[in-house]
Amino acid sequence: MAILEVKDLQAGYGKVDVLFGVSFSLEPGQSLGIVGPNGAGKSTLMKAIAGEVALKSGSVHLQGSPISGKKPEDVVRLGLSLVPEGRQIFGGLTVTENLMLGLTGRRDKASSKQALDQVRGLFPVLNTHAEYQAGMLSGGQQQQLAIARALVADPKVLLLDEPSLGLAPTVIMDVFSKLKEIIALGTSVVIVEQRAHLVTAFAEKTLIIRAGKVQATLTPEDAKDEVALRRAYFGAGA
Amino acid sequence: MQAILDAISLGGTYALAALGLGLVFGVMRLVNFAHAELITISAYVMVVTNDLPLLISFLLASLVAALLAILTELAIYRRLRGTGPAIMLIASFGLSVGLQKSYELIFGALPRSAAVAPWMTGSFEFAGLNFTISSLVTVAITIAILLAMGYLVERTTLGLQLRAAATDFKTARLLGVRSNRLIGSAFAISGILASAVGFILVVENPQVDPMFGLNITILALVGIVIGGISSLRGAALGGFIVGFILSILNTFLGNARVYAYSYLFLAVVIILLVRPGGILSKRNEMERV
Numbered sequence: 391m392a393i394l395e396v397k398d399l400q401a402g403y404g405k406v407d408v409l410f411g412v413s414f415s416l417e418p419g420q421s422l423g424i425v426g427p428n429g430a431g432k433s434t435l436m437k438a439i440a441g442e443v444a445l446k447s448g449s450v451h452l453q454g455s456p457i458s459g460k461k462p463e464d465v466v467r468l469g470l471s472l473v474p475e476g477r478q479i480f481g482g483l484t485v486t487e488n489l490m491l492g493l494t495g496r497r498d499k500a501s502s503k504q505a506l507d508q509v510r511g512l513f514p515v516l517n518t519h520a521e522y523q524a525g526m527l528s529g530g531q532q533q534q535l536a537i538a539r540a541l542v543a544d545p546k547v548l549l550l551d552e553p554s555l556g557l558a559p560t561v562i563m564d565v566f567s568k569l570k571e572i573i574a575l576g577t578s579v580v581i582v583e584q585r586a587h588l589v590t591a592f593a594e595k596t597l598i599i600r601a602g603k604v605q606a607t608l609t610p611e612d613a614k615d616e617v618a619l620r621r622a623y624f625g626a627g628a
Numbered sequence: 629m630q631a632i633l634d635a636i637s638l639g640g641t642y643a644l645a646a647l648g649l650g651l652v653f654g655v656m657r658l659v660n661f662a663h664a665e666l667i668t669i670s671a672y673v674m675v676v677t678n679d680l681p682l683l684i685s686f687l688l689a690s691l692v693a694a695l696l697a698i699l700t701e702l703a704i705y706r707r708l709r710g711t712g713p714a715i716m717l718i719a720s721f722g723l724s725v726g727l728q729k730s731y732e733l734i735f736g737a738l739p740r741s742a743a744v745a746p747w748m749t750g751s752f753e754f755a756g757l758n759f760t761i762s763s764l765v766t767v768a769i770t771i772a773i774l775l776a777m778g779y780l781v782e783r784t785t786l787g788l789q790l791r792a793a794a795t796d797f798k799t800a801r802l803l804g805v806r807s808n809r810l811i812g813s814a815f816a817i818s819g820i821l822a823s824a825v826g827f828i829l830v831v832e833n834p835q836v837d838p839m840f841g842l843n844i845t846i847l848a849l850v851g852i853v854i855g856g857i858s859s860l861r862g863a864a865l866g867g868f869i870v871g872f873i874l875s876i877l878n879t880f881l882g883n884a885r886v887y888a889y890s891y892l893f894l895a896v897v898i899i900l901l902v903r904p905g906g907i908l909s910k911r912n913e914m915e916r917v
Contacts, residue, residue, distance in 0.1 A: 440802060442798065442801075461801070461807070462798075462801045462802045463801045463802075463803075463804050463805060463806050463807065466802065466803065466804045467804060471802075474799060474802060478796060478798075478799040480791075480792050480795050480796065480799070481795075482791070482795060483788070483792065483795075487788055490785070490788060491788060491789070491792050491800065491803050492803055494785075494789065494804035495803055495804020496804070539803065540803075543803070
């Protein structure tokens with residue numbers, strides 16, 4: 391059974407539709423990339439799945455149960471966490487306080503300490519900088535904090551919206567290697583990115599979204615063919 | 629010395645009023661003008677229940693103010709969430725006027741009075757200086773409440789969620805912070821803070837009319853703007869500064885005290901020219917304001 395199933399999802403803001411019938415499914419422990427140009431609807435798709443943007447039609451199922459129409463605070467309790475675009479860490483709070491906030495959405499509160507220890511093991515910088523104000527961390531460290539904060543809620547599915555945004559190439563590689571470890575631990579991951587090459591090579595399958603629709607599905611093999619990748623990304627005229 | 633104590637006492641009272649307003653603003657971006665009516669209803673309750681022991685009377689006033697705050701959130705503000713700050717502001721104006729008129733119907737347009745805690749109106753001498761008991765008690769109450777609020781905000785899970793929601797409510801919800809519960813808690817706490825303000829005011833001035841809480845609420849709003857509208861510490865500090873300055877001006881201006889508000893607002897303008905986002909603002913808060 392798919393851990394996350396999105397069917398004919400249509401969503402937007404007010405009278406403006408952004409997504410027009412997006413469908414995909416994700417198996418347990420699988421990674422899925424979503425790429426596309428600016429304005430394609432990638433972030434809206436993440437927000438719609440996480441309950442931040444209301445669906446106009448279609449459905450989202452998590453572990454077979456419908457989560458469409460649920461509030462974001464309920465969706466995270468059901469096992470789906472979103473690391474939003476721009477990280478959105480609480481810069482005025484300490485690293486520890488940010489992680490404590492992440493525990494809010496955790497169902498099993500008894501094992502909170504183990505969850506904190508686990509993410510601190512995964513991201514040692516959060517241990518050494520525990521009492522730092524989160525706003526004082528570097529961009530890469532903030533991204534690690536944002537991912538760790540989502541992970542302590544013990545999600546079955548982790549959505550990441552542009553995790554490479556504003557990061558140096560070496561830091562991006564660090565972040566993606568951590569994501570590999572997270573997937574190996576059994577969490578399914580959906581990554582939205584503009585860096586098509588990076589994500590296509592990383593994820594087990596990658597959807598190309600343009601104008602609110604899924605235009606193509608790629609595999610890591612496709613990352614080797616630069617021309618085909620560019621054509622899929624920008625359309626047939628590219 | 630008494631003038632300084634009075635100024636600290638009034639500053640503390642304004643800080644409590646500003647803190648109540650700041651709490652609700654933090655989670656909803658709502659300037660809740662109807663906070664005035666929470667102060668008023670608690671004063672009315674204390675006047676009406678004056679025959680009961682003071683603690684019971686105060687607890688009843690706190691309960692009524694907290695319930696009224698939650699009711700306004702459930703009945704009006706919750707339905708208007710997401711409509712934009714201007715509509716919420718107008719709604720709070722409307723609610724404020726509506727509640728004033730309701731009080732007029734229930735309690736009458738003329739002031740209702742009763743000597744609440746008459747023992748507080750006395751004075752005593754210490755080291756050759758004269759002190760009023762009410763000022764000392766007010767300072768003690770204010771310090772106790774501010775310490776309790778400091779503990780709540782800095783040391784508890786609810787406080788952490790309030791601070792996070794005040795910074796970025798959307799992200800807080802993504803992490804599991806329950807919006808309705810958090811906003812309801814903020815309104816309830818603001819009602820309890822309003823009842824503390826109502827108690828302090830009704831001891832000083834036992835004439836309660838439907839507009840009893842209006843003046844302090846408007847000045848507390850000025851306080852949270854100069855303190856830093858997005859920060860609870862800023863709100864309390866700004867409220868304190870406004871109350872302190874106003875008390876000092878009233879004491880030292882003598883017959884010219886009619887100009888006290890002019891001087892107060894001149895000070896406010898100067899503070900805002902130097903720190904446009906408020907004394908404790910950070911750059912990102914300034915942009916949001």
